[in-house]
Amino acid sequence: MSQLQSLRGMVDLLPDQTRRWQVVEGVARAHFLRSGVEEIRTPLLEVTDLFARGIGEATDVVGKEMYSFLDRGDRSCTLRPEGTASVVRAALQHGLLSQGAQKLWYAGSMFRYERPQAGRQRQFHQIGVEFLGVSSARSDVEVIALAWDLLSDLGVSGLKLQINSLGTLEDRQRYRQQLVNWLEARVDQLDADSQQRLKSNPLRILDSKHSTTQALLENAPTLLDALTDDSSQRFEAVQRFLNQLEIPFQLNPRLVRGLDYYGHTAFEITSDQLGAQATVCGGGRYDGLVQQLGGPHTPAVGWALGMERLMLVLDAAAAADADGAAATLISEKAPDLYLVNRGDQAEVVALKLARQLRAAGVSVELDATGAAFGKQFKRADRSGASWAAVIGDEEAKAGELLLKSLLVNGEEHRVLLDDPAQLIAVLQATT
């Protein structure tokens, strides 16, 4: 029978990867804990209308990337393509917003039907942050700093923070008209995709990856020039705070986010290690979304970070500097002890001892192959453990084990089996 494969763009994470993912997730969790940001977990499946209303029909995500289907009760369901709409829905559904401002984070799978390539999958993973009920420029910067500090802590260097202001809805509408007028006069120079967008979602043309369109846009009117004084001042405050925190940034007047609900501050953190899929983290302010989903007017700001792209950047950083923070962070952690054991009696004793030691916090790799001692020792060496404990039937009968250093040739201790504390003391003395 032919073997079954995973679906295109849906990727397995194998132990070598999950180990590294867990480290990154742990660092993120610790950051959120220290910053008073609490986790929220929402369903993978939502009613399609949530995303149609929350993200906007004219976006690529809703227009062509969603996994939508009718369930057995004929309801249109969608696998979530992003986290923000779900978080806002949950906050509204459970009345969280009436309890004051919310600082929330989430992590998990997202689904978009895109063309798979490096850093772009159909099931991918995001870690995201949403601050609901905060409006100040300072909150934009706190949220940006959270992403920046997390990435710095992971030891990924060479990142660029780009920021822009999308102003208010009125600013954008005014600018939209200016841009459409300008582009209509040059429509023959636009790529086909952008010609299409001229009618449906002209601001997204700014985001075009097409090189001739990009060149044309060099001279287009910019959103920053179309901002009212209030919007400009707000954006200047954001820049001032970033300067005060010594977080370097670049202005990118053509940065627009893919999703419709953004306004004022928009930002992306990019890496030059990622080729075309350069954006590791993207976010911004979305003051209109809560209302759009039926709630009270609630200002909000957040970001989402792509785990797959982060891991690519992290691997590059680790490869570039073997002693750097990234390499240390994702280096394989060896067990404290490798338990070599063989023989009917010995194997039971070893299994018991492994449980006792693990309960006491020692990480133990138990060799369960029953192979010859020599083979087990080879594996012990490869495991990276500093110590091997050897139990054969002879040791089991004598009620003791042989503890052999895998680092220092000839260093050995005989330790009583019924006194694991003695064994632990030897391990601790050497770590």
Ligand code: ATP
């Ligand atoms: P892009 O322009 O690369 O398609 P986007 O604007 O669609 O990104 P967002 O919706 O802002 O992306 O999602 C935030 C982050 O999630 C992105 O910066 C990226 O790191 C990651 N991401 C988005 N889509 C994918 C995907 N299909 N595969 C892997 N990661 C993704």
Ligand code: MG
């Ligand atoms: Mg996209």
